[in-house]
Amino acid sequence: MKSLIQAITQQEDLNFLLTNRVPRQALTHFMGWFSQIESPVLTRAAIAVWRLFSDLDVSESRQTHFRSLMECFTRELRPGARPIDPDPTVLSSPCDAIVGACGPVRGTEVFQAKGFPYTLAELFGPTQDTTPFHDGEFITLRLTSSMYHRFHAPFEGQMEHVTYLSGDTWNVNPIALKRVEKLYCRNERAVLRMRLASGHPIALVPVAAILVASIRLHCLDVLLHLRYRGPNEMPTQARFTKGQELGWFQHGSTIIVFVPPGFTRCAGIETGARLRMGQALARLPAHCDR
Template sequence: MNKVNRQLFRLLTELSSHKWLSERIGSFTRSKASRRLIRRFAKTYGIRVEEAERPLDAYESLNDFFIRRLKAGLRPVDPDAASLVSPVDGTVTGIGSMNDKLRFIVKGQEYGLDELLHDLTTKDRYRSGYFIVLYLSPADYHRVHSPVAGEVTATRRIPGSVYPVHERSLRHMPKVLSRNERLITCIRHRFGMTTVVKVGAMNVSSIRYTEPLRVRLDRGEELAFFEFGSTVVLLIEKEAFAFRDGLDVGSKVRVGEALGYWEAEGH
């Protein structure tokens, strides 16, 4: 993408990412009038409708279908208790280590945890730790599950914009992950602390906890869901952790699949 095209892309994205437009789109997708779009939406994005908990005709709106649950047993959780499991179905768009200044790079842009988490005191725990960014396309299942078994110690909602979070936007729009709306969950577990940052995106940009939000979570337990477009950033402490072999930018992952392991169990 040349300089002129980048500038045009940024301008069009800025113009289309206002909250009022997102709210109008959201109102329509939650209306019964949007129900007629479900089959077309599923076909356009190649959604595996046979995985949905209910038949298509049972969903009352496009949003109702978008936040669908899956049939029981389709996303088994990795049996190793020392594994960090994927909280979502998605694609890895960033993975690696943070430096000792709590900064990391995604698609050529540097982010700081002070930007991403604001004043959450837990951010210092991730000095020289790890991060992984998981993008959910419109075709993906959009519920978020806990990557660890542990106790929720803090939650925070940070208001923000509604920019798209696909690869082009991450590369060409300035610092999308720290400008969009975010819902943050800090979880203490037997190996330390993991923070789940749920980043809203263009159009509806609504992130909701599954109610009631439990204080104690099992690995793979449902935690939250997105309404249209999203990314999840996982932050992991440095101590005795390593991502599994072969996991890289572009890798496809599913809920419950092992992303990495703590060494306590002999890995």
């Protein structure tokens, strides 16, 4: 049964139809409601169905029995399940992920997939100065629905500003990225501007998707979701250590990491690579004093 379902969903045209040509926002609102229902019996049944479509594995979780789907989506891991790279010149991956497009930012142009460019300004929104990331590097990290959904600080530093941009809920899988132009710029997202202890700026852009238009950040006392009405610009002075939890998605989605010129991707960071949170992602410029 599982192999049959996976064979059907791997048919690209059918996958795109089933996950995009549907009432995306209505389904996302429904999932937000359904996932919070506390019923052990219903939750076990829903997780069993979920496993038909994915490789869900909760063996590393702090808890393995859940009262709701939300508890499973946002599960914490056992201590030590994700070692953080100790190298003081390395940014660690903020999440478990599959690397999507990655490479240099060409001026202000970024690629979501081959032949599908977008600009930093379109992604960050009209209020943000994107100059620090011109000609820098970007790494797109895609979280599948079955992955660990919490994300963490890639380096010691401070969160300086959060911008929330409401939007659509297109699927963010590779099939949709090859068909929908500027998809990340259409979807709901947040721009997290950070200043590392080294003095360098970086940005993390969590992008929501169908069934997952909710982002929780520890530094804010609001839940960012489709019904959120502002404020959209939120200064913050939250300090963090490398590997410290920053927040979570309420399902799988994408985080795009932007670093300034001079940073380099670590070995093995290429399209299709599977990463675990804490793994080496990018290296600080060689002239950094740290």
